[in-house]
Amino acid sequence: MNPKLHPSIQPDSNGLFGEFGGKIDHPALQKALQEIEDGFHAMIKDEEFLREFKLLRETYIGRPSPIYHARNLSKNGANIYFKREDLNHTGAHKINHCIGEVLLAKRLGKKKVIAETGAGQHGVALATAAALLGMPCDIHMGEVDIAKEAPNVSRMKVLGANVVPVSFGAKTLKEAVDSAFADYLKDPEGTMYAIGSVVGPAPFPEIVAFFQSIVGHEAREQFQSAYGHLPNEVVACVGGGSNAIGIFNAFLDDKEVKLTGVEPAGDGLDKPGRHAASLTLGKKGEIHGFRCYYLQNEDGSPATVYSIASGLDYPGVGPQHCYLYDKGRVNYDTADDKECLDAFITLSRQEGIIPALESSHAAAYAIRQATNKDKNYHILVNLSGRGDKDIDFVMSKLGL
Ligand SMILES: Cc1ncc(COP(=O)(O)O)c(C=O)c1O
Structure with missing residues (x-):
């Protein structure tokens, strides 16, 4: 099985998905x-x-990742299943595109890869791929995230990456993208930007979605062969949108399968600056060189955003999601910080799986949705990463 993009989310020659994206x-x-x-x-x-x-997918990342039926979580309504991307080498889905990006950089004769990171998962995955393939690597990371995601910062350094602290603005993911892009601009011939999600100008959204599409192809085949039917609903959290597009891609033709992306509602959708629900509350415009829905100030500049999950606090969202949202093929819902923390603890204590705070948003929605449905309803969640990186933060937040 190889990665493959659904024709409806392949960009045209101008890098556009409908009106979104672009060169x-x-x-x-x-x-x-x-x-x-x-x-x-x-x-x-x-x-x-x-x-x-x-x-490399099979012997280094450890693919295919299994699908697990979470029977304890499925006692009070619908059945919940997890596509276990948390079991990949480095603990998240990001390694799926990082290996591809570094192989591409090598093929093009680049001397270094440059990237941003929020939660540190893309940074760790890229540092890992760079170590494996012998490529120098610079990772830009906001100082707020550096403090919050300390274990991932140490991992990047041990792997030999150069971590570049970003100290302006909100010091989180958006500023990390600004800083990494500025650095890339100094030598675009000799270096390659190895972006962490399906965002940015063409060809980045296409490249990342292509490599992540393996998740959905595996999941569709695994689910069908284990249970004899497809899930009723497939759920994934949405930051930039790479894990979500990766799993949704294979189900786009299955009209009976509901696809739901979950955005971070932070402290509440009614509190500007305290959430990152880009599709739910954003407007159309251009950010970081591509057209998408993003959260804006009155003058059109990107608004301050926030989520308890560092990997979700980006003001924009990938062009494929904007396109699928306007077409009505994918639904976008939200989960707030409290629901995310509840899901983090529930999965840990009822299933023995500590999920990343990002993935906990998808799990929170699934748990909520399961109570509205019966056992004939089957919800497949992309468990995009493991939560080891978040443990100290959650312990202090909950006073455990
Ligand atoms: C575990 C995990 N899941 C999800 C995300 C969000 O990114 P994306 O929306 O591109 O999948 C991140 C980002 O850092 C992450 O670390």
Whole structure:
């Protein structure tokens, strides 16, 4: 099985998904991004690359990740299942695209990969892929996230990555993207931006979605063969949107399967600056070189955003999600910080699985939805990562 994008979420020649996405309007970057796009399209047709990538998926990442039926959580209504991306090497789905990105950078003869990170999961995954494939790596990270996600900062450093602290603005994910992009602009010929989600200008949303699509292809086949039918609903948390598009992609033709993305409602949707529900409350416009729905101030500048989960506090969202939202194929709902923490503890204590705070948003929605349904309803959740990185923060937050 190889990754493959559904035709409806392949960009057109201008990098657009409907009216969303697009190519960058910047002379120095245009050339470099076109080189990445051409290199990517050639690479994914290359049998030798596909063999190497499959080998690394199976023997290094540990794919396929299993689907687990959470029977304790399924006692009071619908059945809940988890696609266990938390069991991947490095503990999250991010490694699925990082290996692909570093293989691409090597193929293009780049001297370094540069990226942003929020929760540190993309940073750790990229540092890991860079160590494996012998590529220097700079990771930009907001100082607020550095303090919150200390174990991941140590992991990146041990893996040999250079962690660049970002000290301006809210010092979280958006500023980390700003800082990494500014650094990339200094040498777009010699370096490659290895983005952490399905965001940014073309070809990044396509590249990341392609590599993440393996999650949905595996999940659809595994579910069908284990249970003899498809799930009624597939659920994933949405930050930039990579784990969600990765699992939704394989189910887009299955009209009977409801697809639900869960955005972070933080302290409440009625509190501007205290949530990151980009699709739910955002407006259309351009951010970081691509058109999407994003949370805006009155003058159109990106609003301050917040979530208890560092990997979800981004003001925008990937163009594929904006397109699927407008088409009505995917529903977007929210879970707030309290529901997220409740789900974190519930999964830990009832299933013995400590989920990432990001993934806990998807779990919180699934737990809520399960109580409205009966046992004939089957909810598959993409458990995008494990929560070891969040343990100290949750302990202090809950006074445990
Ligand atoms: C475990 C985990 N899940 C989800 C996300 C959100 O990213 P995305 O929406 O691109 O999947 C992150 C981001 O850091 C993460 O670490």
